[in-house]
Amino acid sequence: MLVTYFGHSALQIELNSVIVLVDPFITGNGLAEKVVSADDLNPDVLLLTHAHGDHWGDAPAIIKRAKPLVVANHEIVTYVGRELEYNKSHGMNSGGKYDFAWGTLHQTRAEHSSSFPDGTYGGHPNGFILEAEGKTVYLMGDTAPFAEMAWIGEDHNIDVAFMPIGDNFTMGPAGSLRAARMLRPGITVPVHYNTFPVIEVDTDGWARDMKSAGFEARVLAPGETLDV
Numbered sequence: 001m002l003v004t005y006f007g008h009s010a011l012q013i014e015l016n017s018v019i020v021l022v023d024p025f026i027t028g029n030g031l032a033e034k035v036v037s038a039d040d041l042n043p044d045v046l047l048l049t050h051a052h053g054d055h056w057g058d059a060p061a062i063i064k065r066a067k068p069l070v071v072a073n074h075e076i077v078t079y080v081g082r083e084l085e086y087n088k089s090h091g092m093n094s095g096g097k098y099d100f101a102w103g104t105l106h107q108t109r110a111e112h113s114s115s116f117p118d119g120t121y122g123g124h125p126n127g128f129i130l131e132a133e134g135k136t137v138y139l140m141g142d143t144a145p146f147a148e149m150a151w152i153g154e155d156h157n158i159d160v161a162f163m164p165i166g167d168n169f170t171m172g173p174a175g176s177l178r179a180a181r182m183l184r185p186g187i188t189v190p191v192h193y194n195t196f197p198v199i200e201v202d203t204d205g206w207a208r209d210m211k212s213a214g215f216e217a218r219v220l221a222p223g224e225t226l227d228v
Contacts, residue, residue, distance in 0.1 A: 006223065010057070048076050070088065103130055108141075144171045
């Protein structure tokens with residue numbers, strides 16, 4: 001499993017049989033635009049954690065061109081069907097799981113909010129746990145720590161957790177450390193930081209704190225790939 005980080009929360013996961021794209025905010029993302037164009041992305045599966053513009057991003061153009069399976073909460077896939085007239089989708093909700101041919105997805109809660117750029121309600125925000133090819137990856141979405149993360153850590157042997165650290169809109173470095181203590185992942189990778197001035201953080205300091213607490217920390221540059 002290869003995971004390429006494009007900046008902010010945009011990720012591409014390459015499995016043996018499919019390419020999964022997560023929260024495709026590329027256009028207008030100064031970090032991502034240096035390494036990739038939205039026109040270059042042709043996923044088989046599109047995962048959307050919530051509807052905010054910095055996660056919804058280039059979804060309409062990618063859906064129209066690549067025709068991926070869209071996996072998100074009920075409200076998002078309903079919006080995609082109505083507004084984009086596109087129904088190749090799979091709706092989920094918090095606590096549910098589904099076994100696809102390429103892997104199993106669990107949809108988790110996330111402590112955040114969600115609305116589309118036009119103001120339409122986007123349902124409750126979510127994260128995803130992906131189990132595929134013998135690995136478990138937790139895509140936390142935009143969230144603060146919540147107590148049930150301890151259950152997630154008990155129920156899943158998480159190889160990598162992609163966790164927001166930018167503060168202000170999500171948890172910051174301290175909150176991500178609390179989350180890591182509950183989740184006990186093999187590797188922690190920060191997302192949702194340094195895209196805008198209000199979410200700029202010291203990633204070196206974050207990595208030192210994670211390592212001091214006993215967790216492996218990997219800060220990926222935009223365009224860098226992690227072999228999970």
